[in-house]
Amino acid sequence: MEKKIRKRSNKRTRALKEALRLRVFVRDNWTCYICGLRVRDLPNHPRMATVDHIIPRIKGGSNEMDNLKTCCAKCNNDKGCN
Numbered sequence: 001m002e003k004k005i006r007k008r009s010n011k012r013t014r015a016l017k018e019a020l021r022l023r024v025f026v027r028d029n030w031t032c033y034i035c036g037l038r039v040r041d042l043p044n045h046p047r048m049a050t051v052d053h054i055i056p057r058i059k060g061g062s063n064e065m066d067n068l069k070t071c072c073a074k075c076n077n078d079k080g081c082n
Contacts, residue, residue, distance in 0.1 A: 016051055016063055024051050028070035034079065039072045048073040 025041065030049065032039050039049035052071035055061030 016068075020063065020065075020068075021049075021051050024065065024068045025049055025070050027065070031070060032072040032075055033069045034071055034075035037072060039070060045073075050076045052076050 039047050041049045052069050053061045054067050
């Protein structure tokens, strides 16, 4: 009897949908909630727009709008997962 090999779930499958990301950016007026600077939706830009979870997923946070904030990549990387 052959064993079925389960594929490990890819973290990218849990990534936010593009439409949800854009709704968060528009709601937050494309402004980082940590430093207050305007962010850009450009890859590899120092102030690239990212979506940050207020309550991290690892601590039970969800992908609901009220748990998401606009954050620049620099601030998001600097703060880490608290």
